[in-house]
Amino acid sequence: MIPSEPFLLSPDSHAAYAIWSRLLSCLVTESLLRAFYLPLPPNIPGSAAGIMVILSTNFISEEPSITRALSASDIYAIVPLYHEPVLNEEILSKNHGSLIALVDPLDMLPEIYELTEHASLHSAAASFQAAVFSVLTPPPWKIANVALSRIEDPILLWSRFANDLVLPTEQRNAILNELASSLLWQKLAYENAPTCPSIGSQSIEWEQSLVEGHPTHPMHRARMLPFDVISYDWLHPKIYFVMVPRTSLSILGQFEFLAKQLASSAAQNAGIELPSGYGSMIIMPVHEIQLDAVLAKFPDTQALDLRIHAVASAQSSTRTVLVPELPGMSLKLSVGVKISSALRTISHYTANFGPRFSEIVVPKLSINPNLLTVECEPASAVYRGVDPDLAKHFTAILRNYYQPCSGEAVIVCAALLESGHTGSPPGISAVEHAFGLDTNEKRAEFLDHYLRIACEALIPPLMHNGVAFEAHAQNVLARFDVATGRLLGFVIRDLGGLRIHPPTLVKSIGTDFAFLDGHCIATGTVEEAYPKFYHTFIHNHVQRLIRVLGMHHDGSGWEILRHHLKEIIPVDHGLYKAWLDPSRSVVSGKCLMRMRLQGSYRDHVYSPFPNMIHYHGSESIFRAKDSM
Numbered sequence: 213m214i215p216s217e218p219f220l221l222s223p224d225s226h227a228a229y230a231i232w233s234r235l236l237s238c239l240v241t242e243s244l245l246r247a248f249y250l251p252l253p254p255n256i257p258g259s260a261a262g263i264m265v266i267l268s269t270n271f272i273s274e275e276p277s278i279t280r281a282l283s284a285s286d287i288y289a290i291v292p293l294y295h296e297p298v299l300n301e302e303i304l305s306k307n308h309g310s311l312i313a314l315v316d317p318l319d320m321l322p323e324i325y326e327l328t329e330h331a332s333l334h335s336a337a338a339s340f341q342a343a344v345f346s347v348l349t350p351p352p353w354k355i356a357n358v359a360l361s362r363i364e365d366p367i368l369l370w371s372r373f374a375n376d377l378v379l380p381t382e383q384r385n386a387i388l389n390e391l392a393s394s395l396l397w398q399k400l401a402y403e404n405a406p407t408c409p410s411i412g413s414q415s416i417e418w419e420q421s422l423v424e425g426h427p428t429h430p431m432h433r434a435r436m437l438p439f440d441v442i443s444y445d446w447l448h449p450k451i452y453f454v455m456v457p458r459t460s461l462s463i464l465g466q467f468e469f470l471a472k473q474l475a476s477s478a479a480q481n482a483g484i485e486l487p488s489g490y491g492s493m494i495i496m497p498v499h500e501i502q503l504d505a506v507l508a509k510f511p512d513t514q515a516l517d518l519r520i521h522a523v524a525s526a527q528s529s530t531r532t533v534l535v536p537e538l539p540g541m542s543l544k545l546s547v548g549v550k551i552s553s554a555l556r557t558i559s560h561y562t563a564n565f566g567p568r569f570s571e572i573v574v575p576k577l578s579i580n581p582n583l584l585t586v587e588c589e590p591a592s593a594v595y596r597g598v599d600p601d602l603a604k605h606f607t608a609i610l611r612n613y614y615q616p617c618s619g620e621a622v623i624v625c626a627a628l629l630e631s632g633h634t635g636s637p638p639g640i641s642a643v644e645h646a647f648g649l650d651t652n653e654k655r656a657e658f659l660d661h662y663l664r665i666a667c668e669a670l671i672p673p674l675m676h677n678g679v680a681f682e683a684h685a686q687n688v689l690a691r692f693d694v695a696t697g698r699l700l701g702f703v704i705r706d707l708g709g710l711r712i713h714p715p716t717l718v719k720s721i722g723t724d725f726a727f728l729d730g731h732c733i734a735t736g737t738v739e740e741a742y743p744k745f746y747h748t749f750i751h752n753h754v755q756r757l758i759r760v761l762g763m764h765h766d767g768s769g770w771e772i773l774r775h776h777l778k779e780i781i782p783v784d785h786g787l788y789k790a791w792l793d794p795s796r797s798v799v800s801g802k803c804l805m806r807m808r809l810q811g812s813y814r815d816h817v818y819s820p821f822p823n824m825i826h827y828h829g830s831e832s833i834f835r836a837k838d839s840m
Contacts, residue, residue, distance in 0.1 A: 213762035214631045215294060216639030217259065225322070225364060227399035227727065231391060232324060232366035233317035235430040236266065236291065238805040239373065241314045242819060245288060246271045248309030249297055254606050256343040260292035261319055263344055265311060269376040278308060281354040283654035289369065290344065290360065292321040295765045298822050307352040308387035313822045317428060318759050319357055324369075328361040336360035347690055349428040349806070366391055366430070373839025379809075385773055388810060390431040390553055394726035397433040398424065400442070408633035408645050410619050412694055415729075417533060418627040420447050420529045421642070427629070427756045429552055429804050436550035437501070447526050448805045450500040451535060451543070453478070453516040455493040456595075456606075462560070464567040464593030469611055471495050477537035478522045487516070496593060497522075497547040499531065503530045506606050510595060528624055529558050529706070534613065542587075544609040544706075553808045554567045562708040563594035566609055568725070569707055576721035578676035578701070582668035587705040588612050614689065614703045621692045622703065626685035629756045641760040647697050655761045660772050661699055662690075667776040670749060675787055677778075678716025678738045680745035684752040711735050711744040742790050743800040751801065755824060774825060791825050801824045 239245040244285035251262040252780025264395075266288040271278070290633055298314035325336055325344075327481040335341065341360045348355045363369070374384040401423050409417045426432035437444060453475045472486075475495045479486045486495075495516070498506050507513055524543070530551055546557040553811035566589030574586050588611070595606040616622045636645050648657045670688075673679040681687070683702050684719050693778060716738045718724055727734045731777035735741050755764070762767030774792070781788045788798060810817060 214318060214639045214641055214760055215259070219632055219638035221322060223399045223402040226402050227395050228364045228366055229320075229322040230317070230398050230433075231395050231430055232364070232369055232499045233320045233322075234428055234432065235366055235369060235805075236324075236801075237315055237317050237428050238290070238294070238430055240264070240312055241428075241801070242803040243739060243819065244272070244805060245269065245373070247312040247315065249299060249312050250309040250347045251295070251296070252292075253346060254345045257339055258292075258321075261291050261295055262342070263347070264291045264293050264297065264320070265309060265348070266291070269373065273576075273606045273698060281351055282308060282483050283354045284356075284358045284649045287327055288372070290325045290327070291362075292323055292340070292687050293319050294321060295319060298503045298824070298827065299481055300822075306575075308349075310759040316755075316759065324363055325360040327355070327358040329358060331359040332361055334362045335350065335582050335782065336362060336683070346368045352586055353463070365641060366395060366579065383809075383811075387431075387553075388697075389797060390436065390550065390785040391726045393434040393436055394431045394552075397432075397435050397797065400631065401433065402791060404557060405632055405634045408636045408642050409623075409627070411623075411692060411697055412648050413621075415616070415622045415624070415689070416525050416527070418623045420525070420635065421630065423626050423630050423632040425528075425626070426552065427752065431553040431808075433551055433779075434550060444528060445787050449524055449526060449533060451478075451522045451524050452498050452500055452503050452515045453520055454498055454506060455487070455490060455502075455516065456496055456510065456513045458492055458494045460510075460595060460597065461496070462492055462563070462596040463591075463593045465565070465610070467591035467608070467610060468494050470541070471497055471564070471593070471608070473522065474522065474535060474538050474543075474726070475516070479516075481537070481745060482522055483518045484517055485770070486520070486593075494593070496606070497543060497545065498606075499533075499547050502546055503546045509602060510606055514521065515740045528626055532611070532706075533822055538610075541615055541782050542611045542613045544611060546605050546607050548605050553804075556607060557604035558708070560594045560596075560600055560607070560726055563592040563607050563609060564728055565731065565733065566611075566686050567592050567711075569814040572723060572725055573677075573679075573717065576723065577679065578672040579721070580672070583665055585701070585703045586615055587614055587703060589707055611705065614705075616691065620696050620700065621694045622689050625688045625690050625702075625753065625757075628690065629685055630825065631760070639805060643760065645756070649761070652762070655763065656768065656772075658699075658759055659757065659763060659769055663698055663754065663773050664779075665701060666749075666754070666774075667780045668747075670704070671777075671780050671787075674741065677720045678713035678735075678741055680711040682706060682748050683745060684748040686747070693727060709733075709744075709748075710740040713738040713741050715741045738776060739786060742787065742817075743802065746791070750824060751821070764827075768825055770824060770827045770829075772785075777825065791823065794826070796823055797826060 231790045240247045246264050247266040297312050297319050300311040300313040353640050405423050406421045455678045472495050522535045522537050524535045526533050531547045570588035591610040593681050631641045687706045691700040710733050713735050758764045758769030798820040799820035803817045803819050806817045
C-alpha cells in the first residue's frame, strides 16, 4: 500500500520527501552507501517498525563484515521504516543489525534524521528518540551525548555525500542542480495535481495524470530548461516547422509525405500558404523547445513562418506528442534538454532501427496478437553527415498510435501506479481508485489477472526471439473493457531502448536483420538481454504494482508472479535458469545513480540486486547474496 502520511505534508515537505527517499533508495540499493535495519520495540507510538541506519562514505571500501563499534560520526542518516526492507545474508552475525540489500522509497516514513551534539527545535520526539537509542546500544554501537535532529533538504544530503566522496566540482554541481530542479517540479506537481481519470477517460487524460513519475529515480522530475521553467506548458507544446535540404537527411518510410501533410494542415489552420517550389527541401517538425537549437546548430535549416504550428498534447514521456493534424500517429522529437538526468535527444541509431524493425521483424515475432500490440514506427528522419552527438539534436520519428476498439479503454500503466490526485483519498493509487479495488480479494484478483496477461504477452519475444522490450510502465499501455473493467491485453511502444541478441533473432524469424555498428541494442549473448527486461518489467513495473496493491511485504504478490513465470518459461530454458532457479538469488540491477556518477546514458551500469522473483516476504527474512 502507499502510505498516507506523506500526503498530509505541505507540498514543499512532500516534494523534499519524494526526492530524498529516492536518493537514499538508490544510494543504498546500489551499494554506494551501506545500511543496516534494526527493529524498534513493538510498543512505541507511530508507524515505524524499525530504522534504517545509513553509514557514511567511509565504509564504501571496507570489508563487508564490520567488527568495530560504530559512533555517531560513522552515521550518514537514520530513517524510520514502515516495514522490514529486503535484507542481505552476507552479515549473519547481526552485530549492527541486518544488512539492507534493497530499500524502496515507499518503505520510508517521511522523516529523516542526523545525529547532532545538541537538541534543537528539530529534534525527534522524545519517545521515538528513546526507542532509537534503545537499539543503538554498546558494544556494536558507541552513541553518546547526541540527539536525533530532523532534516528535510535533499540538496544537503547530496552535498554531504558528494563532498565526502570528493567528486569534481562540475559533476557535483550538475547533479545538485538536477536534484534542485526535480524538487521544484515535484512541488509544482503536488500543488497542481490533476484529478484521477476514470476507466472511461480518454487515453491522453491518463498520459497527463502523472503526479510523480519514475518510482525510484532521484531526478525523476528534473526539467533543465534554459528559460522560465515555472510558466512553461509541458502538456501542450507547439510544434514548429523548418525546411532542410533533402540531401542533409537520412529518411526512412513515408516521412517526407507525412511531415508535409502535417505542415500543410497547420498552415491551413493558420490561414497561410506553405512556401512553393521547394523541390530540393524537406519540411521537418521541430519541438518548440528545440527550435532555436536546430537553427543554430544546423546552418542549412530555415524556419517556416512561426504562425504555422500545431499545438500538441504530450504523452507521459514528454517528447512524444499527439497532434490532431496527424490522426492515428504520434510524433517523437528531440527536445535537447535534460529531463530526469538524461539529455532527451534521439540518436541516429534509433531513427535507423525503428522503421526497419517495425517492417521486417515485428510481424514475425512470437506474439499473441490478442494480448500484445506493438506500436510500430513506420517513418523517421535524422540529420546526416555530421557527428552523431550533433545529429541527435535534429531527429523525428513517426509512430503508429493504437486505436482502441469500441468499448475499450487504453491506459498507460505508469498512470495506474500514481497517487496524490486532487480529490482522491490519501495513499490510494489510481488503479485502486479507478477500478474499485477496495478489498484484499479484489486487489489479489486484479493482480493475478494482470500478471498472467503481462507474462503471456511480453515474455515470449524474449524467450523465443531474444528480444527484450523496454517494458517499464511508461512504455506499456493496458487495454481494458470499459463495461467490466476486465484487462484485455497490452500495447508496447518505443523501440529505442530494446536489447536484442542478433543470432537468436535471425534464427527465430528466418530473416536477416542488420544492426548499425556500435548500436547498444545488440547484445553479445542472449543472456545479456535479460537484465534490460528484468529492470524495466520486474524491478520498475511489476514491483511498483505489487507494492501499491499492498502485496509486497507478505510476499503474496511475488508468489503470484512466480506462478505465472513458471507457467510461461520452461525449466530447461536459459531464462528459467537466470530468474527462477533457486540458486539465482541476485540479478544484474540497473544502477541509476552509478550511471549518473559515471556520466553514462547509453551504456548501462549494473550491479548485483536481490532477485525479487524469489522474495517470500519480510516474515521469511529473505536475504540476497553478494549485493555489496
